[in-house]
Amino acid sequence: MKLRIGGYQDSRSVHTRAMRVLEASLKDTLGANIAVEFEENIAATGRKVADLLDLVESGALDLCYFSSSYLTARVPALGVLDVPFLLTDRARTRALLQGALGAGARIAAEVAANTGYTLLGFWDNGLRNISNRLRPIRIPDDCKGIRIRTLPSEGYHAAFRALGMEPVTIDIRDFVEAVASERVDAQENPLTNVRQFGLQKYHRHVTMTAHFHGIALLLCNANMLAGAAPQLRAALIAAAEKATQAQWDFATQDERESRAALEADGVTIADLDEAGRAAFRAAVKPLVERQLAALPPDLVALLHGAN
Secondary structure (H helix, E strand, C coil), rough: EEEECCEEECCHHHHHHHHHHHHHHHHHHHHCCCEEECCCHHHCCCCCCCHHHHHHCCCCCCCCEEEEEHHCCCCCCHHHHHCCCCCHHHHHHHHHHCCCHHHHHHHHHHHHHHCCCCEEEEEEEEEEEEEECCHHHHHHHHCCCEEEEECCCHHHHHHHHHCEEEEEECCHHHHHHHHHHCCCEEEEHHHHHHHHHHHCCCCEEEEEEEEEEEEEEEEHHHHHHHHHHHHHCCCCCCCHHHHHHHHHHHHHHHHHHHHHHHHHHEEEEEEECCCHHHHHHHHHHHHHHHHHHHHHHHHHHHHHHHH
C-alpha cells in the first residue's frame, strides 16, 4: 500500500511536523505494508501551492493540508470560520471543532457533500495578525490605503476592505517575492509564518489583531479512502487523529517561540489595547452582522458558544 502526501512548508513548520507524526503512526501500525511518499513543499518544484487542492481531489495525491478559506465558496458552512474577530480563543476554538456533535461533524459532512474530499481533521493555522512595512497599526485608521496580501476568501477580502485596506490574493509560492518587492505593503498570517517565510526582513511592524483564527483542513481523496482496505482506512483515521492532536500542540508552542524570536530580531510587535480592539470590531460590525445572517442558525449558535 502506498500513500502520497503533499504539503507547502519545510521541515520546521508545525504542519510538516504533524504530517511526520501521521507518517510514523501509519508505519507503526502497518509496518512494511505501507509506503509513504511525502513531498514537504510543492512550491519547491515550481508549482503553485493551490495546486495541492486539485491534486488531492483528482487522486494524483492522497492527502494534504490546506487553509479552509480556499474552499469556503464551495462549502458555505466553512464561512463560520471566516467571520472576523469572533474566534479569538485557541482553546475554545479547538473544543468547538473537536466536538463530535458540533461544528466539526457538520462541516465534515458538508465538505463530503460538496467536494471530492473526506475531512480527516481541523488543524491550527494560527491566530492571524497583520505585518507591514509602513507604520505601526493600532487603530483602523492606521490601515487606510494599505495594500495587503490575504487569502482568496470573500469574507477575508470584505473584512480588510471594511478597514480601508486594498486586499489582494497571491499564491503562497509567490507571496514572499511580493512582500520583498513591495508589490504589497502588508500581509496577514500567524507569527509562525512571519518567521517561517522570513518576512521580518521586510516587515518591521506586527500588530496582534487576531482578526481570524486560521484553520487548515486535513483533506483526503474521498474515493481512495472509500476504496481502501479496512486495515489502511482504520490506520489512516487513527493516524490523522494523533497528528491533529500533535499539530495543535506544536502550533501553540511555536507561536510563543516565534514571538520571542521576532522581538529578538528587532521587530516591533504591538498588542491592541481594549480601545483599539473595540475600534476594530466596530469597523467590521456591519460585515459581521451580514455574515452571521447568511449562515445557518445552528452554526451561528455554535460560533457564539465559542466566545
